[in-house]
Amino acid sequence: MSSLPITLSAMDTEVRVSLCPSCDRSISCTTTVFPAAEDFQPPQDHSSEAHGTDDASPLSRARRAKHQACAIKSEIARLKSLTKELKAHHRSLVELSKQQLALVAPVQQLPVELLHEIFLHACADEEIMLRTIPYTILSAMSFSRVCRTWRNIALNDSRLWTFSTIIDLSALASAYSRPRGSWIGWDEVSTFKRLVSLYLSRSGCRPLGSLNISASYNEPALKAAVDEEPKLLPPSIFKHFHRFRDISLTNSVIKWAELRVRASQESLVKSVKIVGHNEPDMSTVLFSGAAHLTSWSQYVDDFVPVNLPLSQLTRIVTGWISYIPAFTALTQCRALKRLELSLYREFTMEEDLCEPEILELPHLVSFRLCVDNPCILDDILDILDTPCLKKLKLSWAPYSGVDARLTDDFSDWEWPKDEFSRFMDETKCKLESFTLEDLCIPPGVEVELRKQLPQSTRIVVEENSGWSDEEDLDLDDLMSEISKSDSESA
Known part of the structure; x- marks a missing residue:
């Protein structure tokens, strides 16, 4: 057991004894501290030096020595009591350490x-x-x-x-x-x-x-x-x-x-x-x-990455990019499984390419296409070959966040039903979901889409897609409403 610091104050004042070196717990006692060293003088007869001194001086020193002996005896008793309390505190600390070691031991044995x-x-x-x-x-x-x-x-x-x-x-x-x-x-x-x-x-x-x-x-x-x-x-x-x-x-x-x-x-x-x-x-x-x-x-808008291993990419997400550079890069990405593409400006196949080509993505499963001009959809559907496609989302958004033209401003544009029908027939893909977002599609076209696509395909027209004040419209609900209206008319 390490020695504990003991602080002694002046004579007949408080004595504080620390119980633990790592905490502030201590015991205070008020008693006479150890006698001074100069008080321990033996009562001897100094006859050779007693000339002119009081004869009662040895007796006085004897009384004082007896008083000091009583004080020392009391101090010994106090120290014994303090030792007993310290031993009790030590035993409690030992028990606590045993409990802690008992908890740690199983972890150490793992x-x-x-x-x-x-x-x-x-x-x-x-x-x-x-x-x-x-x-x-x-x-x-x-x-x-x-x-x-x-x-x-x-x-x-x-x-x-x-x-x-x-x-x-x-x-x-x-x-x-x-x-x-x-x-x-x-x-x-x-x-x-x-x-x-x-x-x-x-x-x-x-x-x-x-x-x-x-x-x-x-x-x-x-x-x-x-x-x-x-x-x-x-x-x-x-x-x-x-x-x-x-x-x-x-x-x-x-x-x-x-x-x-x-x-x-x-x-x-x-x-x-x-x-x-x-x-x-x-x-x-x-x-x-x-x-x-x-x-x-x-x-990053208008950035075409070069020197990339395009043939091994399975996922591509781009910002706004021109149609022709995107088409050129995607022809090398035959391993793609997910594609999120944003195209701007209108480029027709006859103006920009010498002869029609096919954008063949045999492993593509999910395709999200956003355009600033819906006429681009005609060209994409005409060249796209994705036999494994399951999720298709077509949407419109203003290029660079500038709402210069809305979709209803393209009055000469109509949904490319022939291109879409040819795309479904030639690719033979089994779409699980087909989403139109922010495209002005009249309800009659949506009914045709429901007939062209498999019954298991979930068709969703999200808000602002020609339905200015309505929430997202599920075409399954639309077909139910049309059928109900036809039966009531009959």
Whole structure:
């Protein structure tokens, strides 16, 4: 048992004795403290020095010695009582420690393989953000601080450190300009950068989760972030860039990455998302050698990606793009299963192509097409060949958000029933759902669609699709109303 600190005050004052070194619990006593050393003088006969002294002096010293002996005896009794109480407190602490050890013991006896699986489930969706404070809530960090056994498991299993991270460039740049004491500032940024570097080093060479480096184009701090990138981002983020499976970037970050990512490294990325505005020098060379890339999403208008492995993509989502460049790129995407396309302007096959071609997508299952001019639908339905298509959605929206013309402004346009009928007959696809959104389709055409499509196909006309003041209209309900009206008329 370690020695406990004892604080002694002046004579005849309070004495406080601490019971536990790790808490503030103590005992107070008021008594006479130990006698001073100078009071212990033996009552001897100093006859050679007694000339001129009082004969009662030895007797007085004897009385005082007796009084001091009584005080020492009382102090010994008090210390014995205090010792008894300390022993009782020690026994209670021993019992408490036994209970704690009894709880920990079964966990320590679990097989290492089982602990590995438990830790993997806990760390499956580990995500590091600038605002993940306190960082002790991260599972891998917590496991490495429980005991030596758990720490060895956590440090030796790189799977626990495969993480996802979200880096907001604008927040990072703003943090450096904020004064100390702000809820997010230099200290938080430094901790975040060290934590990301720690996870990167402990994850070994395993594939990582998602990397989202975003920025707000409305904040002036973004321009400063472009120049101060080496200070803002963790220094090792681009060194391990090729290990992330899902990457979401702004177009400005792509420029940084192209200068810092080594081309010789094999990229493990499977999904890429690009957000921003189109710029003259914007390119996708960074992902030209991505052998595992299957999903490409670009929310950038008027941008046609080049040097991409288009033949292996199974999912494409684009912003507004011109018809001809889109058609040229899609002819190489024969593995597509999901396509979300936004086309603008009107280009006819006779004007732009020497001879008609077929857009053959043999594995396409879901197709969403948005146009700013419904006349484009005629050309698409005439060249589209999708035998496995199950979900089709055709919609209209103003290009670049400028509501210059509404669908009812195209008075010379009619639903291409011949092209659609030919498309259904030649592709022999079995549509499960067919949606029309914001297209002025008269009710008579919708009745024809119901007859052309299989009975199992769910046809939905969403609001503003020629029904200005009504909610979404299901054509099954429409057919029921028409049949009911016909029977009443008869």
